[in-house]
Amino acid sequence: MEITKVIENEIKKASKYNLNTYPYKYIGSLENLTIYDFDEPALADVVKTAQEKYLEYRKTTLYQRTEILLNTTKLMEEHKETIAEIISYEAKKPVKFAMQEVERSIQTLKLSGIEASKLEGEYINLDVAANGGGRNAFTKYESLGVVYAMTPFNFPLNLVIHKVGPALAVGNSVIVKPSEKTPFSTYFLKYLLEQSGLPEGVMQVVTGDGEKVSDALLSHDEIKKLSFTGSVRVGEILKNKIGLRKLTLELGSTSPLYISKNVKKENIKDIAEQVVNGAFAYNGQACISTQKVFIDDEVFESVIEEIVKKTKQLQYGPLNDHTTDYSDLIDSQSQQRIIEWIKEAEQGGAEILTGGEIYKGSVKPTVITGTTEDMKICRQEIFGPVVVIENLKGRNITEILNDSSFGLNAGVFTSDFEEALQLSNDLDYGQVLINDVPTVRFDHMPYNGRRHSGYGTEGIKYAIKEMSQLKMVSLKYV
Known part of the structure; x- marks a missing residue:
């Protein structure tokens, strides 16, 4: 597999928008690759596609979605060295640490499929209330819609999967804005997911200036959830813009x-x-x-x-x-x-x-x-x-x-x-x-910050709940 050609083909799918390239110089075998600077009309089209694809994808079964994720992990296993090379060159990460990230990423994606199968509702005894008799009630979890994920440069694959895996597992579509410094492992992940059966358009990748991209995307009500990993400064800005929609922020720390x-x-x-x-x-x-x-x-x-x-x-x-x-x-x-x-x-x-x-x-x-x-x-x-x-x-x-x-x-x-x-x-x-x-x-443990360290909880099991919404159904029979 000619890895740069695969990534270049994924990037060029956005050439229909006639966008400018984003000015950033990469190193190693990635030095000849360029990314696009998405503008408002292009981002509006991305949201439109994400919503249309969501309405189709949410009808898939949990079995089908889990198969896609697990098949993707098999492809990741086959291409571990290639993926580690991408991470190493785009993130300037020594290859031994890049390989550790690949191993974690495979596990994270596996856990997304496994944990989604455990997302179950419960039976509600409505007859505890004086006038609640004659009813059977239960809860269930449903998908949200379009999820917007923003990720940093330091773990360009695993932190993307921490958002994409749970989002796809419960039936959402997802738009990923990776760091402009490290976009290529995200493009390769998208390629592998689609090779494993994910319908094209369910996961989309956008690049460019983070503030401009976010302002444009969050202006669309179709975006139902934002999951962001990055700085406190940007996290506070995003929290003020998201309104009443769902939000997860994983921010800084002095550990x-x-x-x-x-x-x-x-x-x-x-x-x-x-x-x-x-x-x-x-x-x-x-x-x-x-x-x-x-x-x-x-x-x-x-x-x-x-x-x-x-x-x-x-x-x-x-x-x-x-x-x-x-x-x-x-x-x-x-x-x-x-x-x-x-x-x-x-x-x-x-x-x-x-x-x-x-x-x-x-x-x-x-x-x-x-x-x-x-x-x-x-x-x-x-x-x-x-x-x-x-x-x-x-x-x-x-x-x-x-x-x-x-x-x-x-x-x-x-x-x-x-x-x-x-x-x-x-x-x-x-x-x-x-x-x-x-x-x-x-990667399966809860991961939540207090004070300026974050808002909401990550960790696959917990992120899956935050990527879904609870519904109660009551059936009156007398």
Whole structure:
């Protein structure tokens, strides 16, 4: 299969709209590909098609929809290396991390079909009410209509499937706006779904400026649901525009971690390894990359020594080298912002223990301490290869972690069961992970953020409910 030709053919299906191309330069085997900048008339036609196709697709059986999804996973298995190459080049992701994303994506799509089969209603006893006798009643879940999905660059396949899989599984049509930096894995997913039997037009891909595209699409009442993963700033804008329609927002986080004095000393090296992986995998460009670590004084020196040592061992390299630990960041703007935040912290009295420098298209993995909460690297999501390590020095960890505008994932390492149970109840986060870094995510678990970290719940089982609507039917027989 000539992969670039397949993707190019998918993109060119929009050539009928006579659109301008969107100015973005790709790398590797994708460097000659271009995408379109969709305008309002083209987007209006996309919505019209999505609505027409929805009215047909919603009549398919759950069996038929599940078959499409599962057959697609088989094709994904056959083309794993090809898909990993697409992800690697468009997202500038080392191929070993790209392959991990492919494996997760296959599982996510499988789960979409499996979980949809479990979406069942219930029998309602209406005769509990004084005048409710003589009726049988039940509930059922139905599709919504057209779903609009917006996805970021960092997981260009798996985060798309987290939206597309549940939407298709329950009988919706879906319009996907991927990041203009990473559109090609979405186009290839569309191709594989249609090869597996998905009717053309049920899933459509649009590209261009995110704000303009969203303004145009959300002006159409046929859009019944928006699912967005991205920044807090954009999420707040979209929430103000969506009105009374369904909405899911998966936004940012500073992903804190607490390492208790109660950890077993023989586990410290392993904990440090997990911290380094959680902070620096894919250059820290994930919404749950471990960003802030608080360590009890009793174990602080031994833990931070291991973290710094392991961080210094990380290797920069080419994307296609399986030994590469970190590579270029997604773009030069991100590189410049991260360096500016590091320098701001350093000027404010923070100490850089390793890293903190530009290296080729990246920033060397950075461990920093002596920060204050007013610094950007502490109060904002850095989305880069930087981890803040601080000595707790007897302060209340619950108060520190809960005093945040974010509330997605928090991690705790402890060998004390009572402490683990207490913190799991006290920490005001959507997910509390005991003896794991906050970077851990399994694709079937609930995934919801509090405060500025999000709105609604993702995770396949939960997204399926948010992609559907509940109906009650009452049958009066006397």
